[in-house]
Amino acid sequence: MDMKVNKRQGQLLNETIAQWQQLQLIDTQQAQQLRQSYRIISFDWKLLAVYSFWVAIACFILSVILLVADDYLMALMSRLINTPASVLTIISTLIAGGFFFLGVKRRQRYPEKTVSNEAMFFFGVLITAVASGFLSHTAMAQNWRESLFILIPTITYLIIGVQLRSVLVWLFALFGVGLWVLTETSYLAPNHYLFWGMNIPLRLTVIGALIIGLSALLKHNPRLLYLQEATLFIGLLYFFNALWMLTIFGNYDSLSTWSHIKQIELWGWSVAMIFLTLGAILYGIKYNNPLVRAFGIIFLLLCLYSRYFEFFWGTLHKALFFAILALSFWWIGSRAEKLWQLGNKH
Template structure:
């Protein structure tokens, strides 16, 4: 069996086989067989396909947002088509169902085309959002609040994503949950900007925690295990972005109130973020979780850069600030190296 790997994976396999050979875990014949079992590709076409589809999807998302958000454009399309919004809602719903149906048929016929199959489901997601936009202009829904038209497609994405085992549709469900929470809580908060004493970033701290907790439910032998990594990724995005914004804005209900606050008064949020990001890094290293480790590293650096621009931009020389950071991380690296060496000896 000839396995295709990229250059980095090929280098890792080659070094591993060479080490096994030096340690006499395998003989020369076995090492040669292992080297012939994989093939290093010079260009990662799969990665290019993934990026291309994601860029295309991002462009489609932008076009849908602009379409749904523009009431004038929706009304203009309705006048051009000369069809009631209720009929357009029904037709677009049927079209969305057909797109999901043909997407499943295509996946059954060509299961090897995983990237393009997932991208095909996006068109069903797109038309579902359009159907919700048309629904908002029907007489039945004239007095419904905006969050309802976000909740309806979000529920649809949740059910369809889990039933079809589609990571792409499930991602839209998770982002829809965040958008619904933002819209609904903002409506309930009205002009106070605080919902149960929490501003928007603090609310999303709990949204992120709940979604990260949801990812822990998906066990390896579960039918929904396919959604575990995507769920964890979205939950971490919500959580760490909200935490970073809290270190800048705090839990204030308006920009006017925040403008009278000195940044030094928000030091508690900064300390919390430093401890959480460092904890995420150590958790990721200990449990070999690259995703949590990466989030910890990225947001630790982001927190340090933010604090530098807030506290030390005008007072501390740039070279001195980064020298202090370099020495601190050198110390951490040296300590980690000693621990690693002790583990290797054992």
């Protein structure tokens, strides 16, 4: 059976085969056989399936929200309120387990339908969070910390994500880890804001760095290798978003303190972000990691544009600012091109 690839992948394969043929690593017959081993598809149906299922899930959630506004449903909800929270916890837990069970059965029956199978797991994730919400209203949980009701579903997602080999459930587990750490450290902080001298953005940066480190460890574990890229994505998302917030808010303990400082006092965070994003770009180019490279490019531009609005919006003409940016990136591109040509000569 021919391998199906999209246009971008097909172009890369064609260029690679042509280069091998030019270097006489393969002959004309072998090149023709390689080209016949794959077929370029004109439309990425898998990507459409992914977007369609996400839209379907979003529409389902929206329909639930709209139904809440209905008088009949409101009357039904009022009757449910009289149901003990413990009973609702058990019911929602069973429903969540049912969704995970159906997802497993569906995957066994239709292993090729990865998108719809993961969508089934999403509903299990959603109802698990609802079950934790009901648990918080039970009599036995009245004195528990709020962070525990985030930790319980997070641990559930971690276990289920690994056991069911579900990247989607694992992603929600990593989101839950970040939310739990922030909630728990805010509770332990003396003023509910600074923990070990770190405000929320700085703590998020540390969380992101730790998750990136976890992704590096997963590389060396064949059983969990399928989770490596998703873990790296969440780590980079935490790290660079939090770092960008630090360039705006700094590591201050309150908004009132921050409102009295000048943005120029935060230049250190901006310099750190520029160096880290440039480092991510170089790392992504050197090791052919498009995910790290993309994060570096996006957040480098975001950092530069943010600094423009902070420092130069009222003083430097917009055309001049972007002209300076264009010249600087042109210089970087020219230097990179020269280095690339030198590398090809050896």
